[in-house]
């Protein structure tokens with residue numbers, strides 16, 4: 001049985017306007033009735049739950065869309081389909097955790113330092129990105 005947008009909103013706890021937004025972003029797909037009303041397969045509930053969790057951990061919707069693109073559009077995803085998504089999801093979370101741990105370590109060091117040096121501070125200039133762009137005062141040259 002398919003769901004109307006109102007039923008999907010009620011079951012998922014997500015506003016109808018947000019569901020429409022997700023659909024415009026390619027995160028969710030629906031079919032249309034003869035009367036041009038949206039209908040969602042039941043697995044849309046799982047997709048919406050996935051999107052909400054991703055939002056909670058700060059993954060941009062563009063990246064969520066790329067991961068969800070691994071699921072088939074024309075049929076209900078199987079356990080294997082979701083396992084593939086799960087593997088990608090885990091890689092993405094691991095990457096973010098490593099990044100946050102690095103930020104935490106840099107921040108702890110910088111709280112004790114306080115120099116906020118444009119050249120040396122890893123928080124102001126991560127990975128000396130500015131230095132890789134060339135010599136001289138990069139921020140001043142580009143502003």
Ligand code: FES
Nearest residue numbers: 110113115116121
């Ligand atoms: S504040 Fe000195 S290195 Fe970041």
